[in-house]
Amino acid sequence: SQQGEEDPQALSIQEGENATMNCSYKTSINNLQWYRQNSGRGLVHLILIRSNEREKHSGRLRVTLDTSKKSSSLLITASRAADTASYFCPKTSGSRLTFGEGTQLTVNP
Amino acid sequence: EPEVTQTPSHQVTQMGQEVILRCVPISNHLYFYWYRQILGQKVEFLVSFYNNEISEKSEIFDDQFSVERPDGSNFTLKIRSTKLEDSAMYFCASMRGYSNQPQHFGDGTRLSIL
Numbered sequence: 001s002q003q004g005e006e007d008p009q010a011l012s013i014q015e016g017e018n019a020t021m022n023c024s025y026k027t028s029i030n031n032l033q034w035y036r037q038n039s040g041r042g043l044v045h046l047i048l049i050r051s052n053e054r055e056k057h058s059g060r061l062r063v064t065l066d067t068s069k070k071s072s073s074l075l076i077t078a079s080r081a082a083d084t085a086s087y088f089c090p091k092t093s094g095s096r097l098t099f100g101e102g103t104q105l106t107v108n109p
Numbered sequence: 110e111p112e113v114t115q116t117p118s119h120q121v122t123q124m125g126q127e128v129i130l131r132c133v134p135i136s137n138h139l140y141f142y143w144y145r146q147i148l149g150q151k152v153e154f155l156v157s158f159y160n161n162e163i164s165e166k167s168e169i170f171d172d173q174f175s176v177e178r179p180d181g182s183n184f185t186l187k188i189r190s191t192k193l194e195d196s197a198m199y200f201c202a203s204m205r206g207y208s209n210q211p212q213h214f215g216d217g218t219r220l221s222i223l
Contacts, residue, residue: 045211099152
């Protein structure tokens with residue numbers, strides 16, 4: 001299965017605002033995962049949503065999945081400066097992950 | 110919470126030298142991976158490892174690269190004769206099972222080839 005590309009490429013918001021980023025994919029999936037990478041650091045797994053789920057929450061994160069549109073969105077509520085990072089929904093082929101450019105989120109204090 | 114740990118955090122090596130990057134995956138995980146990220150570029154898959162053998166490798170993972178799980182806890186990436194273009198962050202990851210599981214990444218080793 002494959003997953004997709006992140007949109008927008010860059011997003012700049014004020015602290016306290018919500019941030020929404022999107023992911024589109026082309027073929028059927030078993031699950032879709034979101035990861036975060038702070039500058040110069042490793043990737044942190046944020047959330048995994050299975051193909052039979054439509055929405056999932058984890059703290060300030062909300063992920064939706066629309067399999068009919070082959071898209072997912074990641075919402076970060078009440079953003080903080082520490083949320084500044086790149087966010088990815090990597091393609092999955094077997095167990096290998098293929099990362100795109102991601103969405104670079106900047107949260108301004 | 111269990112973590113993937115990588116050592117060293119920064120390795121500086123002369124071109125042509127061998128380098129070994131070390132990783133300790135999460136203890137009950139069965140699948141192991143190496144990825145790399147050249148400065149300013151995307152994270153790229155190198156190799157996956159399961160049941161003591163390579164299960165998949167990318168075109169980057171040529172004969173200069175090898176992986177090993179020498180003692181049931183460590184997972185190593187060896188670059189036999191380093192080139193300038195091997196300079197990158199190298200990330201190790203592990204995964205508990207195959208189906209619907211996330212990969213857990215270490216903080217990486219920054220490899221600088223002089």
